[in-house]
Amino acid sequence: MIETLLQAIMEQLDQPKKDLEHNLRALLMETVTKMDLVSKDELDRQKIALDNANERLIELQNQIKSLEALIQQK
Template identity: 70%
Template sequence: MIETLLQAILEQVEQPKTDLEHNLRALLNEAVTKMDLVSRDEIERQKTALNNANQRLTELLLQVEALEQKIQNKK
């Protein structure tokens, strides 16, 4: 009888803990979703794209400088 009573008390104590844990997980998942985080893979892809764009920009700037120099030499 005492064991049954203790078991009932333990179940009553565990239930709020389980509910609290479930609610906290739901809140944390919602907060992370709202943050709109990106994956490391996406960051790496963006970094690669940015490096490629910077390299191309440098090439174009050199071409513009060369063309400007040609124009200056013709004057």
């Protein structure tokens, strides 16, 4: 009988903890969503795209320099 009573008390104490944890998780998820964060994978993809664009920009700048040098030679 005492064990049953203790079990019931422990279950009653455990429920507010679960409710608090659930509410805190929901609040945290809402806050993260409002922060408009991106995943690491998306950040990595954007970094690769930026690196590729920078490489292409350097190539085009070198092409312009070559064409300018050709024009000056004429």
